[in-house]
Structure formats: C-alpha cells, structure tokens
Amino acid sequence: MPGTALVRTERLFKQYETDAGPVPVLKDVNLEILPGEFVAVMGPSGSGKSTFMNILGCLDLATSGRYVLDGRDVATLDRNQLARLRNEVIGFVFQGYNLLPRANLADNVALPLIYAGVGRDRRNAMARELLERMGLAKFERYAPNQISGGQQQRVAIARALVNSPRLILADEPTGNLDSATSHEIMKLFVELNGKNGITIVLVTHEADIAAYAKRLVRFVDGRVTHDGSVAQGLPQEARA
Amino acid sequence: MIGPMLEEAWHAMGANRLRAFLTMLGMMIGVAAVIMMIAVGQGAQFMVDQSIASMGSNLFIVLSGSTTSGGVRLGTGAIPTLTTADADAIAELPSIGAVAPVSPGSAQLVYGANNWATSVMGTTPSFLDVRDWPVTSGSPFTDSDVRSGTRVVLLGRTVAKNLFVDEDPVGKTIRVRQSPFQVIGVLAAKGQSLDGRDQDDTALIPVTTAQTKVFGSRFPGTVRFIMAQAVSAQAMASAERDMAQLLRQRHHLPERADDDFDIRNLTALANARAETTRVMSVMLGAIASISLLVGGIGIMNIMLVSVTERTREIGIRVAIGARERDILAQFLLEAIIISLIGCLVGVVLGVGAAVLANLLASLAVVITGASIMLAFCVAAAVGIFFGFYPANKAARLKPIEALRHE
Numbered sequence: 052m053p054g055t056a057l058v059r060t061e062r063l064f065k066q067y068e069t070d071a072g073p074v075p076v077l078k079d080v081n082l083e084i085l086p087g088e089f090v091a092v093m094g095p096s097g098s099g100k101s102t103f104m105n106i107l108g109c110l111d112l113a114t115s116g117r118y119v120l121d122g123r124d125v126a127t128l129d130r131n132q133l134a135r136l137r138n139e140v141i142g143f144v145f146q147g148y149n150l151l152p153r154a155n156l157a158d159n160v161a162l163p164l165i166y167a168g169v170g171r172d173r174r175n176a177m178a179r180e181l182l183e184r185m186g187l188a189k190f191e192r193y194a195p196n197q198i199s200g201g202q203q204q205r206v207a208i209a210r211a212l213v214n215s216p217r218l219i220l221a222d223e224p225t226g227n228l229d230s231a232t233s234h235e236i237m238k239l240f241v242e243l244n245g246k247n248g249i250t251i252v253l254v255t256h257e258a259d260i261a262a263y264a265k266r267l268v269r270f271v272d273g274r275v276t277h278d279g280s281v282a283q284g285l286p287q288e289a290r291a
Numbered sequence: 292m293i294g295p296m297l298e299e300a301w302h303a304m305g306a307n308r309l310r311a312f313l314t315m316l317g318m319m320i321g322v323a324a325v326i327m328m329i330a331v332g333q334g335a336q337f338m339v340d341q342s343i344a345s346m347g348s349n350l351f352i353v354l355s356g357s358t359t360s361g362g363v364r365l366g367t368g369a370i371p372t373l374t375t376a377d378a379d380a381i382a383e384l385p386s387i388g389a390v391a392p393v394s395p396g397s398a399q400l401v402y403g404a405n406n407w408a409t410s411v412m413g414t415t416p417s418f419l420d421v422r423d424w425p426v427t428s429g430s431p432f433t434d435s436d437v438r439s440g441t442r443v444v445l446l447g448r449t450v451a452k453n454l455f456v457d458e459d460p461v462g463k464t465i466r467v468r469q470s471p472f473q474v475i476g477v478l479a480a481k482g483q484s485l486d487g488r489d490q491d492d493t494a495l496i497p498v499t500t501a502q503t504k505v506f507g508s509r510f511p512g513t514v515r516f517i518m519a520q521a522v523s524a525q526a527m528a529s530a531e532r533d534m535a536q537l538l539r540q541r542h543h544l545p546e547r548a549d550d551d552f553d554i555r556n557l558t559a560l561a562n563a564r565a566e567t568t569r570v571m572s573v574m575l576g577a578i579a580s581i582s583l584l585v586g587g588i589g590i591m592n593i594m595l596v597s598v599t600e601r602t603r604e605i606g607i608r609v610a611i612g613a614r615e616r617d618i619l620a621q622f623l624l625e626a627i628i629i630s631l632i633g634c635l636v637g638v639v640l641g642v643g644a645a646v647l648a649n650l651l652a653s654l655a656v657v658i659t660g661a662s663i664m665l666a667f668c669v670a671a672a673v674g675i676f677f678g679f680y681p682a683n684k685a686a687r688l689k690p691i692e693a694l695r696h697e
Contacts, residue, residue: 111691166612
C-alpha cells in the first residue's frame with residue numbers, strides 16, 4: 052500500500068561536506084513506515100541512524116532522494132511549512148529530555164501549542180491533562196531540574212503528545228535512564244502505540260529496549276542491513 | 292501569540308536580572324542625557340526667544356553715521372546727523388509702522404533719601420509701541436507732552452524699585468539732574484536683553500524735554516538714534532531701502548557720498564542669535580544621542596551573548612514547531628522591552644535631572660512632550676535596530692546544530 056505510508060523514503064542519500072571532502076552518511080535508504088508501526092532503529096555509532104532520524108524529523112534535509120511524510124514531499128516545503136509539519140505531525144523525544152530549564156513543567160508541555168496558536172486556557176488545560184496522565188500533575192509548577200530524569204522524560208513525552216502527533220521520533224529516549232525507569236518509559240511508548248495508534252520510530256543501542264518494538268531496522272555504514280522482525284534482527288541473548 | 296512571547300521575554304530577563312539591568316542602564320543614561328540636553332538647549336532657546344520678543348519685532352535702529360570732517364573720518368554716531376524731523380519723515384513711509392527718535396543720556400535720579408543712576412531716554416510715546424512695552428500703572432506721556440517739553444517721566448521697574456521700594460511712584464515728584472519731574476507711570480518688566488543688560492533699568496522722558504532741559508545739545512533738534520518698526524516681516528527689506536533713500540534725500544547727500552547714517556536690522560541680528568542657540572541645542576541633542584547609540588550597541592552585545600547561550604533552547608523550540616519569525620519575534624521583543632524599560636526609567640531620570648538643574652543651578656530648562664516622545668521613539672528604534680541582528684542570527688540557526696549545542 053504505497054499511498055498510505057506515513058513515512059516513505061526513496062533512494063535517500065545524505066552527505067556532509069567536510070574539509071577533507073564530502074563524507075556520505077546515508078546511502079540509498081528506501082524505507083516505508085505505515086501508520087501504527089513501532090519501529091526500532093539500531094546500528095553502531097556513525098552508521099547514519101541519527102542523520103536518518105534528523106531527516107525523518109525534518110530537522111535536516113537529504114542531499115538527494117525523496118522523503119514523503121504524511122503524503123507531502125518534504126523537499127518541496129519551505130522552512131515555515133517544515134516548522135508547521137514538525138509542530139503538527141511529529142513529536143520529538145530526546146535522550147537529554149531537552150526541556151526548557153527556565154519554564155515550569157506545565158509551560159514546557161504547552162510550548163508546542165504556543166506555536167500552533169492555541170489560546171492560553173486551552174493550552175493550560177491540555178498540559179495539565181497530559182501531566183496528569185503521566186502521573187506528574189502535582190509537579191506542574193516545578194522546574195525541570197527539580198524532578199528526576201525519568202520524570203523529566205515523561206514531561207518530554209507529554210510535550211511530544213500535546214499536539215496529537217501522528218509520529219513520535221524518539222532518539223535514545225532511555226539513554227540517560229536506569230534500567231527500571233527505562234522499562235517504564237518503554238511501556239509508556241508501547242501503550243501510546245497500542246492504545247492511541249501513534250506511529251513510533253525509536254533509536255536505541257540496547258537490545259532489550261529494541262525488543263519492545265514490532266519492527267527493527269538496522270543501519271550499517273549508511274545502509275539498511277536488516278529490516279524486519281525484531282526477533283531476527285537481534286543477537287541471540289536479547290531474544291528471551 | 293504576543294502574550295506568551297511577552298511572558299517569555301519577561302522570564303528570560305528575570306533569569307538574569309543583573310545583566311538585564313546593566314543592559315538597560317546604557318539606555319537609561321542615553322535617554323536621560325538626551326532629555327536633559329534637549330531641555331537645557333530648549334531652555335536657552337526659550338530665553339533668547341523671550342529677549343527677542345521683549346525687544347519688539349521687525350525692528351530697525353537708525354544710527355547717526357560717520358562723517359568726514361577735514362579729512363578725518365569720525366566713527367558712527369560721532370556727530371548726531373539725525374533729527375526728530377527725520378523721525379517724523381520716516382513715520383510717513385508706507386513700509387514703516389511706528390517710529391521713535393531716541394535721545395539717551397545718563398542721569399542721577401533722586402527721590403527723598405534714595406537716589407539711583409540710570410539711563411534716561413528722551414523719546415516719543417510711539418517708543419512704547421515700537422518696543423511693545425506697556426505701562427502697568429499710571430499712563431504714558433502724550434504727544435502734547437513732547438510738543439511742550441513737560442517734565443514728566445516713566446520709570447522702568449528696576450528704577451521704580453530702587454527709588455520707591457514699596458511706595459507707589461505714580462504722581463510723585465523726583466529729581467532728574469536736579470530738576471523736578473513728575474512720575475506719571477511705571478513700565479512693565481522686560482527682563483534681560485540679548486546682551487545681558489537689565490532693560491528695566493531705565494527712565495523715559497519726552498524727547499524735547501531731554502534735548503532742551505536735561506542733556507542739552509550742541510546740535511539742537513538732533514537725536515542719537517531712531518527706532519523704526521516695519522509694518523511686517525515681509526516689509527523689512529523694502530523698509531530698509533525706503534529709509535535709506537529718504538534719509539539721503541533729506542540730508543542732501545550727493546550721489547557718491549557715503550551714508551551719514553547707519554541702518555541696522557535688529558531683528559535679523561536677533562534671529563541670527565536665535566539660530567546660533569538653536570544650532571547649539573541641536574548639537575547638544577546630537578551629542579547626547581551618541582550615548583543612545585552606545586546604549587544600543589550594549590543591547591546588541593548582550594543579545595548576541597544571550598543568543599549564543601540559548602542556542603540549545605532555540606533548537607528545542609525549532610524542533611517542536613517554532614517558525615523563523617517566532618524566534619525572530621521572541622528575541623526582538625526582548626531587545627525592545629529592554630530598551631523601552633531603559634527608556635522609561637531614562638525619561639524619569641532625565642526629567643528629574645532637568646528639574647533639579649533648574650532648582651539648584653537655576654538653569655533654564657524646557658521639557659516638552661515632543662522631546663520625551665522623541666526619546667521614546669528613538670529608544671524603540673534602537674531596540675529594533677540593534678535587536679534585529681542578534682534576533683535574526685537566532686532565527687537562522689540550523690535546528691540540528693542548535694540542538695547539538697552544549
């Protein structure tokens with residue numbers, strides 16, 4: 052079903068210009084992600100998975116090839132349209148949480164709504180509702196540095212959800228968290244994917260985190276070397 | 292959109308209060324300096340304008356000119372060549388409104404135990420029209436006083452005060468060079484002239500009385516100078532030409548002879564003086580504006596630092612959907628708020644300093660709404676102008692680079 056894919060890349064190619072000449076990072080990446088999928092992206096450092104995520108998130112543009120997000124060819128959009136796409140279609144979750152340190156939790160969660168032009172009362176109501184869902188309602192006036200890393204990541208997820216995105220891009224969301232908290236966060240992602248039908252693409256180094264996904268894409272040297280079931284893509288010891 | 296942005300800008304400044312304050316300080320000093328300087332400049336201008344107004348408008352003074360006597364050239368006014376008849380003839384010219392011959396001298400005035408030396412001017416009633424100088428108590432002398440040379444005197448404020456202190460001078464008799472004169476009126480206060488003389492330190496008597504009974508003259512019927520007022524500012528040039536022509540004719544000067552009189556356009560002189568003050572006032576403002584400029588550069592500096600410090604924050608905002616103009620507006624707004632608050636405090640400081648200068652140093656100051664508005668607009672413009680570069684830099688950051696920034 053090529054028309055219904057949420058994410059489709061065709062012959063995606065990306066190279067960075069450096070002093071030593073052009074360095075190709077992504078080579079001929081063809082990928083299709085359907086609505087409702089939960090994809091884990093793995094690969095060694097420098098394999099191009101982060102660049103791939105940046106391109107998916109419309110934070111960076113491919114050197115050549117096509118990237119169609121939600122039916123729109125990203126290469127044809129200007130910076131404002133890209134900003135709007137990021138705002139309406141995508142929710143970002145980062146390894147370092149990336150909350151605004153000076154804003155309280157509620158304001159952090161409501162931030163995307165400001166750029167979507169939502170009025171104040173509605174912003175506050177939606178932020179509160181999401182914080183409540185994350186079990187953080189009583190901390191809404193706290194600053195990010197007053198709560199734990201796991202809690203901060205929940206706030207970041209709440210922020211990613213506030214605009215009801217179709218796609219969540221999570222770049223090593225558990226990278227800074229201990230194992231128990233990591234699994235809680237992953238259960239949250241599974242729930243969002245299962246109950247709300249949000250498509251999730253998640254980068255991770257850890258096999259047990261990737262195991263929560265339904266599909267695994269592995270990058271090596273800028274190419275996709277595995278695209279299929281999680282079980283087959285993971286090394287033996289993580290399959291349990 | 293603007294509401295949350297204002298809040299954000301406010302929070303951003305609150306996060307670094309000392310820095311925000313120091314940045315504002317530059318604006319405060321700049322605006323205060325501009326307002327103060329404009330106030331002082333306009334004060335000086337106001338003083339000059341007032342002295343010009345006190346002099347009378349569209350005014351000429353016709354002086355007796357130099358004469359050549361046996362090859363020796365004598366200076367202006369050496370020999371009185373002008374007469375009261377000349378004054379009467381000038382008054383007939385259509386371009387001239389009012390004319391007053393003046394025969395000045397100085398005399399000791401005595402009333403009771405008080406005495407006072409002052410300049411006594413023999414003139415005609417039209418002097419008061421020419422100089423636009425009303426009589427506040429009593430009444431002016433009349434043309435018939437001039438015709439019959441009566442001993443009446445009008446006192447300037449300073450003279451009246453020195454001779455009479457609190458007493459009402461009108462109707463009293465004083466002595467001018469020993470002869471008795473009746474005080475018939477007191478002139479309104481005029482204040483200082485352009486060259487700093489006290490214009491109220493004078494007494495006016497009929498010109499005939501001055502010529503025949505007080506000063507005497509080797510040349511009977513002559514006056515030292517004639518004050519003439521043109522009918523309008525536009526008539527100044529033709530009035531000067533007409534007077535010159537008339538006087539040459541009346542004095543029977545041959546074609547090639549020099550004028551034996553000297554016509555000076557007092558209003559033009561005064562206007563030149565006013566122009567100088569105006570230029571000075573503008574210069575003061577301009578110099579003060581340099582400090583505004585420096586304040587603006589201070590804002591730009593801090594905003595650039597702020598953009599660098601908050602690169603990651605900008606990256607986050609862009610990632611979650613901020614457009615270029617949102618980032619631009621955010622930083623621009625911050626710069627404008629800083630400059631406007633700085634300006635507001637600067638206005639208060641500047642007005643305060645001007646009022647203080649007026650009270651303590653009795654410096655003439657004029658504070659107008661226009662100068663405050665000007666300072667305000669300039670401050671806003673400085674905020675926008677110097678805020679734009681950093682804000683634009685922030686707006687053009689590449690999102691991935693901004694997000695990676697530590």
